[in-house]
Amino acid sequence: MTLLGHDRYCDEIVAQTERLRAVLSGADLSAPDLSVTVPSCPDWTLGQLVRHLGAAHRWVEKTVRIRAREEIPDEGVPEFEGPDDSDPAALAAWLTEGAEMTAATLRAAGPAAEVWSWGWERNAGFWARRMTHETVIHRADAALAAGGAYEVDPAVAADTIDEFLQCMTFALAAGDPEAAELRGAGRSIHLHATDVPDAEWLIEFGDDGFTWRRGHEKATVALRGPLTEVLRVFYRRLPADSELVEVLGDAKLLDFWLERASFG
Template identity: 65%
Template sequence: MTLLTHERYCDEIVLRTEALRAAVRGADLDANVPTCPAWTLRDLAVHVGGAQRWAGEIVRTRATEALEDEQVPSFTPDGDDPAVLDDWLADGAARTAETLRKAGPGLKAWSWYRQDQSAGFWARRMAIETVVHQADAALTAKVPYEMAADLAADTIDEWLQFVAGAQAEGDSEAVELRGAGRSIHLHATDVPDAEWLIEFGEDGFTWRRAHGKATVALRGPLTDLMLVFNRRLAPDSDRVELLGDAELLDFWLARSSFG
């Protein structure tokens, strides 16, 4: 696994937010988000902007514990005007990215991921959070969704890392991802060497970037693999090819929703 640079993550927070804003702008903000059914499009946008501000404030204050929402300046937009929402999203992304740039990746700050308590964690997390919710916005607004290959791959890497961490800490669903002799292979058809092999053992699972024969294989464009893995695209979509034991992939998807 190779991380992108801290500066790149900071840049992507702004760029992905711009793309999300473009999807939201002019769309029905009261429309239900199919991939987050409890939310409207407005709820989705407010969640993204609030999460970015929350992370930025944690880093700015070098917090040693989670912050309450009311501790975060402008945590929500002022009113329901779509133009206000758009400006609020743009301002929050810019401020968060600038805070993270100034901090540098090594600055210590609280995070919910025990293995990494740093500004670098939050830069990556907020970039990828926005990547995934950009897809939610695009799907809801029925506009195209595109993603750079390295960022799409990093999204898969991060998710696998988090699920493995959740399993190690005894998450009730993640601990079920075990059972020797079974495996999942993800194979991007449009990007060289973008492949993942997830292997189940008696004590849990391991993963690596590799090619290999597996119990079930999912093949397709890298962005579509990422969307399936983040449960934004159904594994039986005609945009991907599913080979082997489809129930094993369903088993994984159903138990990798920790937190």
């Protein structure tokens, strides 16, 4: 596993946000308040999705800027909730501004700056990577809601899967009850991107949980397809029975994973 590098993560936070904003500007929305429902997050409208992501960016920006030593409250983050009105242009501008602020603060701090996080690393580098992939995945949500195209650079997409698996490993170690159910020796899942060399993963279940690594090996079930589509299935942004991917072997095991694999 090779990380993309701190500067690249900072760049991607802005670039992925701009691509999400392009989805918004190109969408044929039925209402000016972005009230269309997000299929992959059915409790949210598109407007609520944008506010969630923009708030996350600004929360991380303040966390890193003040070198927080504990989780900071939402109400202490300037402009956390976004503009009062529901004008799409105002909301999109707020989203872009927050992403740019966050990237600038992370870049200035450097990856080793010590700061609170919920994860396995407590530094600005953790948050640069986390916000990159948070934005990548919510861009997929926006594309689903607005009917836009969705593609991800192969290096970014592969790292999004790596980071997801690291988050799940951390959740297992932290005692997350759903992660704890991901066990059962003798079973395994193989992810195989058919359009990107070496973009393959093996998840192996044991009596005490699961482990993962990059590699091409036979498994109980294999999920095959273009890397972007494998990513979307793995993050539950595309059904596993989609014609865009292929499932070979015990499909119920893949469903077992997808029903329980989440964090945050």
